Amino acid sequence: MTSKISRRAFLKGSITAAGSVAATTGIARAAKSITHETKEPLVTLLDISKCIGCEECVYACQEANTDKYPEPQKPFPKMYPTSKVPVQDWSDKRDVTDRLTPYNWLYIQNASGMVNGEEIELTIPRRCMHCENPPCVKLCPWGAAKQEENGLSRIDSDICLGGSKCKTVCPWDIPERQTGTGIYLDLLPSLAGNGVMYKCDRCYNRLEEGEVPACIEACPEDVQTIGPRSEILKKAHALAKEMNGYIYGEHENGGTNTIYVSPVPFEQLNKSIETGKGKPHLDKVKNLMADGTNFAKAMLIAPIAGLAAAFGKFYLSSKEDNQ
Amino acid sequence: MKTTGKLRGYIYAVTLFFITLSGFGQMPIFKRYYIADIPGLGWLAQFYVTHIIHYIAATVLIALVIYILFDFIFNRSGLNRITGSGYFKIVILTGLIVSGGLMVIKNLSNIHFGHNSIIVLDLVHLSLCMMLLCVSLYTLIRKKRWVN
Numbered sequence A: 001m002t003s004k005i006s007r008r009a010f011l012k013g014s015i016t017a018a019g020s021v022a023a024t025t026g027i028a029r030a031a032k033s034i035t036h037e038t039k040e041p042l043v044t045l046l047d048i049s050k051c052i053g054c055e056e057c058v059y060a061c062q063e064a065n066t067d068k069y070p071e072p073q074k075p076f077p078k079m080y081p082t083s084k085v086p087v088q089d090w091s092d093k094r095d096v097t098d099r100l101t102p103y104n105w106l107y108i109q110n111a112s113g114m115v116n117g118e119e120i121e122l123t124i125p126r127r128c129m130h131c132e133n134p135p136c137v138k139l140c141p142w143g144a145a146k147q148e149e150n151g152l153s154r155i156d157s158d159i160c161l162g163g164s165k166c167k168t169v170c171p172w173d174i175p176e177r178q179t180g181t182g183i184y185l186d187l188l189p190s191l192a193g194n195g196v197m198y199k200c201d202r203c204y205n206r207l208e209e210g211e212v213p214a215c216i217e218a219c220p221e222d223v224q225t226i227g228p229r230s231e232i233l234k235k236a237h238a239l240a241k242e243m244n245g246y247i248y249g250e251h252e253n254g255g256t257n258t259i260y261v262s263p264v265p266f267e268q269l270n271k272s273i274e275t276g277k278g279k280p281h282l283d284k285v286k287n288l289m290a291d292g293t294n295f296a297k298a299m300l301i302a303p304i305a306g307l308a309a310a311f312g313k314f315y316l317s318s319k320e321d322n323q
Numbered sequence B: 001m002k003t004t005g006k007l008r009g010y011i012y013a014v015t016l017f018f019i020t021l022s023g024f025g026q027m028p029i030f031k032r033y034y035i036a037d038i039p040g041l042g043w044l045a046q047f048y049v050t051h052i053i054h055y056i057a058a059t060v061l062i063a064l065v066i067y068i069l070f071d072f073i074f075n076r077s078g079l080n081r082i083t084g085s086g087y088f089k090i091v092i093l094t095g096l097i098v099s100g101g102l103m104v105i106k107n108l109s110n111i112h113f114g115h116n117s118i119i120v121l122d123l124v125h126l127s128l129c130m131m132l133l134c135v136s137l138y139t140l141i142r143k144k145r146w147v148n
């Protein structure tokens, strides 16, 4: 931890100038375009080759979102059945930055791979992918998880009961739970709910004010770019072509609003990264909502089938009557 | 006539059973309360499975309701034959189908409903389901029929 902070402090000193230049030029332009662009979803492009793993983005995220973090009440209510309801408490581990937690919505994943016969080390900022058709939002039984028109998804901490369904259905297991907070405390805390789920909300409140997300603004290397989907996809493909690289996120889970570009194939990166609790993979992901969409289309046949059956029966019986 | 009536009844009962079970499966409760641990019921905790089963059961239910509706219209069976509890269940079922249909649309890609409308839809759908279960239990116990 100490080493990280000192490294961070060191970097902070040396990069402020670069950061402020970025803040007044490209980022300011991006912010302007975001406020004017309403129809298309907003997509972030992450050029992994540029990331130096300084964690500036991680700390910027924490700073920008501190007010949204839970202040759980202790002791936690007893939740039954105790063997099935795990208490998840991160409130005393707020400084953990090497994985996703309710108090850390973005972390840096270390990866390595071969480029032109040479092994290279990479660092990858990881957080919610902001899926185009987000299962966490669509399958939330209470409407606590929401998707905004600009494509970002977020979990309303005033409504979430902490049942963790969003995490179960998320292909990257992104949302993280904090016990002892939220509306479940006012309902039946021992029998239903278990806190609130937290994840990156793409700094929705900053976007509303025409500002770019904190992690984008803080990055000294301009790793991230944000903009309308078509524009960002064009940029991502041009960048991938230029570096002879690879793209992740464009088609995963049917398409996400986060596009990574890397000089190393993602299969390789996926093998090299540490995955597990709070540490998402970089595997291929099929469209998890596709079956639902197909069955929804099939549902349109139901009224026609019902009508046809009723008419068929009527036709047969009137034929019988006439004979 | 009698046999189709009976068949309809069976289809309705089986559909209602699965649609309710898979509907409750949308909430993370079956795992918490050991129900998914019962052999053969593990699927109740698999959200993508219950989601599809709910859709399939809804498709059958909608087809059945439309069939009965048009059968009624074609045969000019007479609205006055429908019992009070029958009317009540028809209203609830209509509400369930409409709110459910809207939720199916909401789940499609690139569809954005207002946050509050989604919460209202969720609550209306759940409340109507609870009402239908109570009324159905009542009509089952009191042997009340749909039509006289």
Ligand code: SF4
Residues within 6 Å of the ligand: A128, A129, A130, A131, A134, A135, A136, A137, A153, A169, A170, A171, A172, A173, A174, A175, A199
């Ligand atoms: S990555 Fe997971 S949490 Fe993020 S939008 Fe997709 S399903 Fe939801």
Ligand code: SF4
Residues within 6 Å of the ligand: A060, A061, A062, A064, A065, A105, A106, A127, A199, A200, A201, A202, A203, A213, A214, A215, A216
């Ligand atoms: S977009 Fe905002 S909430 Fe999401 S990781 Fe970046 S700073 Fe954190």
Ligand code: SF4
Residues within 6 Å of the ligand: A050, A051, A052, A053, A054, A055, A056, A057, A058, A108, A123, A125, A218, A219, A220, A221, A222, A223, A224
């Ligand atoms: S994305 Fe930028 S701020 Fe974050 S670790 Fe990489 S270089 Fe640093």
